[in-house]
Amino acid sequence: MITEILKTAEVKSLYEKHGSALVAYVCCCGVDFASAEDVVQQLFLKLLQGHTPKPQTPLAYLYRAVRNASLNLRRNLQREVEMQESETWLVAPNGHPEEVLTLQAALRELPEEQRESVFLRVWAGMTVQEIADMLDIPISTAASRYRYSLEKLRERLQLVAEP
Amino acid sequence: MQPHDEDLERYLKKFQPRAIRRLDVRRQTGNSWLRRMAAVVVFAGIISLWYAQRKTAKPPEKPRIQAIRNMPQTHMSTPVLTKLALDDSKAFDALLTNESRTVLPSMQGEQSALRVLAND
Numbered sequence: 001m002i003t004e005i006l007k008t009a010e011v012k013s014l015y016e017k018h019g020s021a022l023v024a025y026v027c028c029c030g031v032d033f034a035s036a037e038d039v040v041q042q043l044f045l046k047l048l049q050g051h052t053p054k055p056q057t058p059l060a061y062l063y064r065a066v067r068n069a070s071l072n073l074r075r076n077l078q079r080e081v082e083m084q085e086s087e088t089w090l091v092a093p094n095g096h097p098e099e100v101l102t103l104q105a106a107l108r109e110l111p112e113e114q115r116e117s118v119f120l121r122v123w124a125g126m127t128v129q130e131i132a133d134m135l136d137i138p139i140s141t142a143a144s145r146y147r148y149s150l151e152k153l154r155e156r157l158q159l160v161a162e163p
Numbered sequence: 164m165q166p167h168d169e170d171l172e173r174y175l176k177k178f179q180p181r182a183i184r185r186l187d188v189r190r191q192t193g194n195s196w197l198r199r200m201a202a203v204v205v206f207a208g209i210i211s212l213w214y215a216q217r218k219t220a221k222p223p224e225k226p227r228i229q230a231i232r233n234m235p236q237t238h239m240s241t242p243v244l245t246k247l248a249l250d251d252s253k254a255f256d257a258l259l260t261n262e263s264r265t266v267l268p269s270m271q272g273e274q275s276a277l278r279v280l281a282n283d
Contacts, residue, residue, distance in 0.1 A: 008188075015186045024180035037183055044186050093177040103178060122175045150168050153175075 027089035106156035114149035
């Protein structure tokens, strides 16, 4: 049986396209930015070595892999890593770090599974179905998690949804 | 999805993940290449050392063995010698005395049996 692997160009392209979002996702899982970068780099370097068979859905694979890696990292540290309060892993459109810190604080207050669902939907660009598949949960659960996370975020960000 | 959810989603999407460092492909491939080269060099070094040692450190044949190997062989076989010993003991003694002059190694030489035994 011939196992197909990701070509170097494909790996590089995936890194260019999703690398920063993956790092932000690992940060969102409660890992500092430098360690998150290392986690993502290691994953891609492993892919470049060609030991990993080509995944059917590369995006879901990448998020699942960094999720597991970040969980392992946190477990190895033997402590619950709190998201860094002053460290930014998002960039505001106007470049104001205060706005980013407010948003990150609001995300930090969400339960982990809700934070994860909003990240995967908004910044990873996954559909609710893809989120459900990736997290191995029913689609209704994924949808409700996302809905609740938006509600809570709206409250915290004090956004007026309707003009 | 509610319209206000879409607004919030749009708002959130304005935030972009922070830029990250480039994928350090060269370091990885360079490292693995260097590791392989180092492994080859070490392996070659071990092999050549082993070969050189094997060649030079070949133990010299022990002088005693050499001395025994240098002994001239007697022309008479064991049954003949046995028969002679039984039939004519005097002739047998004479033969042994004669043979001892030629068969036994010189006791004064550098490789003499006595010296070899004394060294051992």
